[in-house]
Amino acid sequence: MSKIRLGVIGAGEIGRLTARDFSRHPDAEIVAVADLNHDRASDLAEKFSADVADHPGTLIARDDLDAVYVAVPNKFHEEVACSVLDSGKHLMLDKPFAIDLAAAQRIAAAAQASNRTLFLGMNQRFERNVQRARLLADAGTFGNIYHVKAYWRRRQGIPRMGSWFTNKDTAGGGALLDIGVHVLDVALHVLDNFSPVSVSGAAFTRFGNRGLGEGGWGRSEREYENFDVDDFATAMIRLDGGQVITLEAAWALHQPSANEHDVLIYGENAGMAIYADQLFRDGADGGYQIIQGASSPELPFPHCNRATHFINVLLGREAALVTVDQALAVQKILDAIYQSSASGREVMI
Numbered sequence: 001m002s003k004i005r006l007g008v009i010g011a012g013e014i015g016r017l018t019a020r021d022f023s024r025h026p027d028a029e030i031v032a033v034a035d036l037n038h039d040r041a042s043d044l045a046e047k048f049s050a051d052v053a054d055h056p057g058t059l060i061a062r063d064d065l066d067a068v069y070v071a072v073p074n075k076f077h078e079e080v081a082c083s084v085l086d087s088g089k090h091l092m093l094d095k096p097f098a099i100d101l102a103a104a105q106r107i108a109a110a111a112q113a114s115n116r117t118l119f120l121g122m123n124q125r126f127e128r129n130v131q132r133a134r135l136l137a138d139a140g141t142f143g144n145i146y147h148v149k150a151y152w153r154r155r156q157g158i159p160r161m162g163s164w165f166t167n168k169d170t171a172g173g174g175a176l177l178d179i180g181v182h183v184l185d186v187a188l189h190v191l192d193n194f195s196p197v198s199v200s201g202a203a204f205t206r207f208g209n210r211g212l213g214e215g216g217w218g219r220s221e222r223e224y225e226n227f228d229v230d231d232f233a234t235a236m237i238r239l240d241g242g243q244v245i246t247l248e249a250a251w252a253l254h255q256p257s258a259n260e261h262d263v264l265i266y267g268e269n270a271g272m273a274i275y276a277d278q279l280f281r282d283g284a285d286g287g288y289q290i291i292q293g294a295s296s297p298e299l300p301f302p303h304c305n306r307a308t309h310f311i312n313v314l315l316g317r318e319a320a321l322v323t324v325d326q327a328l329a330v331q332k333i334l335d336a337i338y339q340s341s342a343s344g345r346e347v348m349i
């Protein structure tokens with residue numbers, strides 16, 4: 001394969017940003033764009049001198065594409081992803097994997113049957129600090145890690161109110177599926193443990209249902225009156241091996257800062273606040289050290305970009321950082337959090 005010829009399905013907020021990243025790869029070319037909204041598709045296609053498909057199915061049916069990037073509302077992940085894979089094309093699918101575990105499993109089965117690459121675009125894994133945390137964990141800097149505290153809480157950050165994001169049927173869930181998924185994935189990745197044994201969770205709808213807390217993300221139309229997804233969720237996840245993750249995701253919350261986002265690692269020898277880039281440990285002189293910007297070994301993905309990575313994976317230059325089994329484990333935990341919330345009981349996995 002010389003240059004990867006790429007189709008983009010979904011020309012919304014994230015589709016536009018990620019298409020720009022793909023276009024910067026010297027060995028990738030955006031050939032066609034599709035969106036149910038023709039104006040959005042045309043506008044994006046124009047930027048890359050790409051074709052506009054009159055329908056996602058038309059793009060998928062083309063025989064001159066190697067791969068497709070899909071960024072459509074969660075409900076349509078399954079239908080679009082399975083069609084792409086069945087057509088023999090590689091796929092980078094945006095998060096969350098799917099609307100629920102059963103749908104994610106069907107996408108995974110389609111990938112297996114077609115023998116194509118299915119890559120979940122978990123962009124946070126490529127963040128410089130996350131790569132560094134994983135390297136430090138692998139090098140034994142933390143010693144045994146027994147707890148990870150992962151949170152992403154916005155004071156006022158509900159995506160476009162009334163769009164697919166705030167409707168359970170089209171989104172599957174709210175803050176948990178939208179931003180909780182990122183920090184949960186980072187926690188499991190740093191622990192290098194994707195084997196949950198039990199989950200206790202609770203999800204709340206306290207702001208969006210009162211018309212409060214909109215932040216503004218998203219380009220889709222406002223078409224739903226009911227806000228029926230979580231704007232706050234919390235969970236405790238036990239892993240095989242005894243480690244515990246605590247997780248919080250909020251689109252809207254009374255809190256001191258507009259955005260609170262970090263993954264804290266607690267090990268026997270050291271701790272780290274990944275996004276704050278602080279390492280905590282005993283100093284050699286008997287004092288306690290808080291090291292800002294821990295020295296960084298060479299990063300495995302110096303480009304720090306999922307689109308670049310996906311193209312490099314297809315070209316055989318990098319091994320996929322996110323595996324399908326890992327993505328399924330994340331989805332299993334998300335489903336279990338909602339189940340636990342509904343039942344008021346811990347869910348055994």
Ligand SMILES: NC(=O)c1ccc[n+]([C@@H]2O[C@H](COP(=O)([O-])OP(=O)(O)OC[C@H]3O[C@@H](n4cnc5c(N)ncnc54)[C@H](O)[C@@H]3O)[C@@H](O)[C@H]2O)c1
Nearest residue numbers: 011012013014015035036037071072076094095218219220
């Ligand atoms: N990786 C990230 O950090 C990140 C960030 C935001 C969103 N996302 C994910 O990307 C996806 C899209 O989110 P967004 O923020 O771009 O939303 P958006 O509302 O801005 O855009 C969605 C686009 O999909 C189009 N669309 C709807 N149904 C379609 C279909 N069946 N076929 C083709 N196009 C269709 C809409 O017309 C719209 O243009 C979601 O799954 C979301 O969870 C990921």
